[in-house]
Amino acid sequence: MATILDGKQTSEKRLETLREAIAGSGLHPKLATVIVGNDPASQMYVRMKHKACEKVGIASVGVELPADATTRTVVDKVRALNRDGSVDGILVQLPLPSQVDTGRVINAISPEKDVDGYHPENMGHLFLGKPRFSSCTPTGIMTLLAEYQIPVAGARAVVAGRSIDVGRPMAALLLNADATVTICHSKTKDLAEELKRADILVSAVGKPHFITKEMVKEGAVVIDVGINQLEGKLVGDVDFEAVKEVASAITPVPGGVGPMTIATLMENTFRSAQERACDRVL
Numbered sequence: 001m002a003t004i005l006d007g008k009q010t011s012e013k014r015l016e017t018l019r020e021a022i023a024g025s026g027l028h029p030k031l032a033t034v035i036v037g038n039d040p041a042s043q044m045y046v047r048m049k050h051k052a053c054e055k056v057g058i059a060s061v062g063v064e065l066p067a068d069a070t071t072r073t074v075v076d077k078v079r080a081l082n083r084d085g086s087v088d089g090i091l092v093q094l095p096l097p098s099q100v101d102t103g104r105v106i107n108a109i110s111p112e113k114d115v116d117g118y119h120p121e122n123m124g125h126l127f128l129g130k131p132r133f134s135s136c137t138p139t140g141i142m143t144l145l146a147e148y149q150i151p152v153a154g155a156r157a158v159v160a161g162r163s164i165d166v167g168r169p170m171a172a173l174l175l176n177a178d179a180t181v182t183i184c185h186s187k188t189k190d191l192a193e194e195l196k197r198a199d200i201l202v203s204a205v206g207k208p209h210f211i212t213k214e215m216v217k218e219g220a221v222v223i224d225v226g227i228n229q230l231e232g233k234l235v236g237d238v239d240f241e242a243v244k245e246v247a248s249a250i251t252p253v254p255g256g257v258g259p260m261t262i263a264t265l266m267e268n269t270f271r272s273a274q275e276r277a278c279d280r281v282l
């Protein structure tokens with residue numbers, strides 16, 4: 001039976017440590033969130049972020065824009081937050097409505113305040129092996145692996161999915177930690193064969209029960225990034241009940257990767273506040 005990698009418990013522990021660090025820092029970190037439209041899931045995630053801020057002692061401000069907002073409106077809002085000296089971190093909740101150019105919006109975020117780590121400058125630092133801010137979900141996964149003392153160096157890691165927010169930065173973080181990394185995607189030949197070679201398998205494809213028991217090597221560590229609705233229930237990409245019989249460790253959905261994403265965002269925001277305070281002194 002696999003060890004369940006408990007992201008909820010781990011994130012709570014880290015948030016408590018962070019709360020103490022912030023309280024003792026003399027700093028007043030502040031996060032700004034930007035949401036466009038009224039997608040219920042996005043609204044819930046933003047609410048969860050504000051709640052986490054409150055828990056750890058980070059001030060937060062929420063900007064809400066209508067579903068028909070233009071790229072210019074969103075970019076102007078982001079630029080105003082860049083200029084606001086009281087704001088340490090800015091995040092634009094994704095996905096954005098189709099009329100908004102996501103790339104232009106991300107590029108407009110000051111890289112120093114880009115606590116989601118999506119700006120090309122921050123992606124560049126990550127791929128050069130010297131991350132400043134790296135995306136919250138992959139970074140949270142690395143934290144979870146470390147918490148459970150799962151060795152990454154030398155491991156064969158396979159990432160299913162090549163998205164900008166998860167697959168690519170995940171691969172970079174695993175590579176930076178000396179794993180041998182393969183990225184699989186919709187055009188990968190012999191996908192099942194590739195996945196079965198993994199010591200660490202990360203699935204971020206967004207398809208319920210995509211990863212079956214037959215695709216997983218005995219003893220593999222399985223990380224499920226999927227957040228899918230199936231018959232009114234929240235499920236990951238992994239057929240959890242079957243795969244936990246062959247894996248050595250596995251993340252549940254809910255309660256695995258998701259909570260680690262939020263904890264990492266809080267950590268990134270505090271780090272931004274620390275670095276900005278240092279810059280003011282220098």
Ligand SMILES: Nc1nc2c(c(=O)[nH]1)N[C@@H](CN(C=O)c1ccc(C(=O)N[C@@H](CCC(=O)O)C(=O)O)cc1)CN2
Pocket residue numbers: 045046048091092093094095116136137227234253254255256257258259260261262
């Ligand atoms: N700007 C960003 N947009 C998006 C990100 C992101 O990191 N930055 N990630 C996802 C959504 N997301 C945060 O924004 C997120 C998703 C899920 C969870 C989470 O804790 N989920 C719970 C289940 C909650 C439920 O009941 O549905 C869990 O897995 O236990 C946190 C954050 C896309 N957009």
Ligand SMILES: [Mg+2]
Pocket residue numbers: 028029030085086087088
């Ligand atoms: Mg401040």
